[in-house]
Amino acid sequence: MSSTELPHLEPVTEADRQVIAEQLGRPPRALRAVAARCPGGHPSVVQTSPRLENGTPFPTLYYLTCPRLTALVGTLEANGVMREMTDRLAVDEDLAAHYLRAHREYLAARDAIDPLGHEVTAGGMPGRVKCLHVHLAHTLACGPGANPFGDETVALLAGDWPSGDCAAAPR
Ligand SMILES: [Zn+2]
Numbered sequence: 001m002s003s004t005e006l007p008h009l010e011p012v013t014e015a016d017r018q019v020i021a022e023q024l025g026r027p028p029r030a031l032r033a034v035a036a037r038c039p040g041g042h043p044s045v046v047q048t049s050p051r052l053e054n055g056t057p058f059p060t061l062y063y064l065t066c067p068r069l070t071a072l073v074g075t076l077e078a079n080g081v082m083r084e085m086t087d088r089l090a091v092d093e094d095l096a097a098h099y100l101r102a103h104r105e106y107l108a109a110r111d112a113i114d115p116l117g118h119e120v121t122a123g124g125m126p127g128r129v130k131c132l133h134v135h136l137a138h139t140l141a142c143g144p145g146a147n148p149f150g151d152e153t154v155a156l157l158a159g160d161w162p163s164g165d166c167a168a169a170p171r
Pocket residue numbers: 038042043044066067068069162166167
């Protein structure tokens with residue numbers, strides 16, 4: 001594993017917890033760390049425990065919380081980009097290998113915290129592209145190269161990337 005794929009994790013402060021609750025519209029569950037922040041300073045990605053407090057498996061390890069980014073990614077998804085990404089996996093061996101590596105590293109990081117006893121990760125990895133929020137969160141948490149579709153999502157959103165205070169819901 002290269003150093004670019006190690007997440008930079010920060011402890012969740014009480015102020016972060018309040019912002020995340022506002023972002024999500026509910027108390028955050030199973031928070032472990034802040035894994036990325038927006039330019040405005042608020043959390044954009046959190047790392048969550050593989051199980052919720054009540055023991056229910058929660059396989060998504062990196063969760064996108066910024067409402068502005070979440071909305072931008074939702075718009076991309078609505079434009080059908082995931083179908084085209086999934087189609088490319090069948091014809092681009094390098095892309096498929098990179099995506100498989102992303103899946104394995106995601107699983108290894110999660111298993112190091114609390115193994116769920118299965119190899120299902122998130123977002124459709126490793127064979128399909130089903131949720132760009134998952135892939136963007138992975139790339140923001142672990143750095144460029146961690147997830148090829150997270151990297152592509154960063155590039156697609158580059159012109160719209162939030163620069164100021166985007167903790168409030170987008171209008
Ligand atoms: Zn934001």
